[in-house]
Amino acid sequence: MKEEMSSVDIRYIVRELQWLVGSRVDKIYHDGDEIRIKLRTKEGRADLILQAGKRFHLTSYVREAPKQPSSFTMLLRKHLSGGFIDAIEQHGFDRIVKICVGDYTLIGELFRRGNVILVDGENRIVAALRYEEYKDRAIRPKVEYRFPPARENPLEVTKERFIELMRENEELELVRALARKLNMGGMYAEEISTRAGFDKTTPVKELSDDDLLRVYEAMMNTFNDEPKPNIVFKDGKMHDVVPIDLKIYDGLEKRYFTTFSEALDEYFGKITIEKARMEQTKRLEAKKRQLLMTLKKQEEMLKGFEEGAKANQEIGDLIYANYALIERLLEEFRKATERLGWDEFRRRIEEGKRAGNKIALMVKGTDPKEKSVTIELDGKKVRLYLNRSIGENAELYYEKAKKFRHKYEGALKAYEDTKKKLDEVERLIEEEMKKELNVKRIERRKKKWFEKFRWFVSSEGFLVLAGKDASTNEILIKKHMGENDLYCHADVYGAPHVVIKDGQKAEERTIFEACQFAVSMSKAWSRGVYSEDAYWAYPNQVTKQTPSGEYLGKGAFMVYGKRNWLHGLPLKLAVGVINYEGEDFVVCAPVEAIKAHTDRYIIIRPGSLRKSELVKKIRHILEKWGYKVREEDVMSVLPPGNGDVVEVVG
Template structure:
């Protein structure tokens, strides 16, 4: 089973991750040998994972962040947070990735144990996951960062150099390729399979034609269009590769649209399994201890039961043979008193030889304890000659009683251990059901209108507003049609608002759209309670500026008649509505929200910090059964502080 990415894997994923160039670094998390970079991209949130010695890709499997960030985390956040990714590169064809953010470069070494190093603009080491020294380089603060000794790049190698490298090896061609061209055994084998050259053939024995075929096949493989897939063996994940490989021709496969998705599914599942194991490891160890204890207790219980039963039976046996046992006791006692123990023993031995019935019953003699052990109905019975028959029987009954008492205690301990074992098994079951320390962020594909602020009016019309200069520009240029209506607040920096198919809309929708325009403007953060807005037709809105003036990104001119609505209240409602088959948290004019849900929260400009307002809204929505992320609520609210004035529902 694959445990780390190859140079080929890194080449494909780095090429794919060029889409992240320009993304803003939001926050960085560090746990063990991996870091996770939370990015703000054009498509929304993305998480980039870099694990020393293992992997590098976008992930949806997110570990719970450590409560106390490490010093390495703090250094990375200090220098990288808020910056923009300028470049993502692979160093040569090596298992090394570079992420450049402004004047800093984060270097991920994915070979052997691996490392993660931050260097400044002068290539000096600012911080590293671990500091260490090697024969040819040192990873320590302020030292110049040096890459490991370079190996041959199969993408750049020329024909003559390739031939020289392969022919100087006195080993099988598959080993020569893997070793000299830095590609690993899998791809060396794949190249030879495609070229139909025996992988076990000595490199030095290859013909010019075979060498040329291998060279061309290698170049073709490493420039092949991606077809990412996870390879399964016996129903289990076996490998994850960026292209279709002939070596896995007869294996079951699952295909993905991007290699990063395939890597995430593969390594993410492995991470989840490890997290489950980690979470239950201590409980499983405790369970094993309890099972061992239970086994010992079961053996003890069996022993005490047998002791109690055996001693009870011997006691009963003495009384069942009362006359004979009493006669034997009397005879043995008199004989030992008259003859002494040595002579008594001698007479018993003689009696056995003569076939004396009483002598044959004797199994052992203990002069020290003044006891004789006889066999009675197949059981050995120890009789003390200085005690009466009743006292001898009582000794066995007492032993049986003590064994029963111990049995009761052992039984309680056994039941207690079983109870603890049941509790541990329930805890293990609960742990498996619990949300793991690693959770998967399920990302659905956003619909086109989610790029903007939006709501559905009380009359059912879709209303859109820009979020910033880029989305304002995009909204007017690409999404405003001739049948729409345009709205704008009489406030500097207010968003452009478009009512889709708005020329069919009634006064209620136009009022709501204009109210939305003033509420989503800077008038909200200024604490105003009302402002003016107008509506116009799409053909009145143009990028053509008055003579001598320039309109920046997101700015447009409106010519002709403006239809004004004065004194519009800055008041909105937040609720969860259903639209196009999905639920969305939406912030819009009260009447618009009210038309689509009977539970909503009315807000106005106020003194409560936006972050605290978001928390309070989230708690209310959770009480209503909606699990909504704070960042989703934050994205819908107007700019600035506010207050909750009423909760309906």
């Protein structure tokens, strides 16, 4: 089962994650070998995981953060939080990734034990997960960071160099030559051999230069193949996760994913959850094993005490059952030992046994110190004390039986207590298996098409859309504004383009709300302005065409013809939860628009409360009303800049 990513995997995931460039680093978490970077992207929240020596991808499996952040965590937060990702790169074809954030670079070494290192703009080490010394480099603070010695990059090697490398040791099998000489794992070396049409065990010396060129082409095609991320199963269990379809896995069960990150996350996420579950139950399982061992010993003790009580009771009963015989034997043995002494008594017994004397044959042992003779009666050995009466002899066995019963009762109580403890531990284990793990999966539903924009539903039921930035402004006007819509815009720098879908059927109320939305979502809010002007126009008036010699940047458009102005529009919005197309959404919109769709809402205006504090305040109110919302969901719908809650309705 695969446990870490290969160089090929890293090549594909780095290419896939380029869309994260420009994302803001929100917070960083560290647990063991894992670094999790919480990002704010144009698509919303994203969690990027970097595990030393293992993996690098987006994740929805989020481990509960340690209560006390490590010093490494604090250093990473100090230098990276609030910064923007400028680049995500792979170093050559090595298992090394680089995340560039402003003047700093976070380097993830995914080979062997691995490491995570933060370097500054001068390539000097600021901090590392582990400080280590190697033959050719050192990982220490303030030391210049050096990459491990460079290895051959199969993507940059020329055909001539490829043949030269293969010929360096022609005794090697093809698969070994590829893996050793060209920095790739054995699995991809086998895949390339298969694609080239050669058995992987073919010695290089048996291949012509033309054959090796076929292998070269197969290698280039493999490493540039169309992504088809999938998890490979063997015998119903996950076996591998790969970015492309591999011929070596033909015939095996595969599960395909839209992105390689999703495939990696599912694969490593399941492993993470299983490990977390094992960690949570490990202590209880150890306790269970200990209790089972104790229980086994107690069962053996109970059995011994029960047998001891039974055996002694039976001997006591046997003495009384053979009262006359035992009384006669006690009398004869007592007189004989007094008259002859114990040595002579034993000698006479042995003579009697040889002569076949029945009484002598019953004797199995003597003990002068205890003044006792052990006889065999009905298959049981009975020790008779000559200085005691028959009743006293029987009572000795009854007393022993009584002691065994007392021990049995005590052991039985201890046994029952152990069973209760075992039942409790098994219950706790069962609860742990059901309990929510400290690894939680963030379920991200598929977003509706309109959620890529700012949006609301007018009091008349019309969908109103606005751009979030230059890119979404461009997309909104070019792809989503139809001939039956209306266009709105504020006379403010940085104001979004606003489109009322099917707006030519709308009345003045909806147009007023859309224009109010345009001014409220502009830079005017962050300047603390209380009113601004906006206008509306028809779609055919909005174009990218400019007068000769002029140029419009991304997200900018020209508006020709009559503009229908609305003056002194108030910068005032409301936040509430509305149901639209069968789902509940947190929406920020003009008060009348929100009021038409919910009885509970929070009215806000530009103010002095920091946006982060405003978000917390709004979230707290929504939660009191029974809505469980994330801070990032509230943050994403609010206008830019600080604000104040001026009224809570509901």
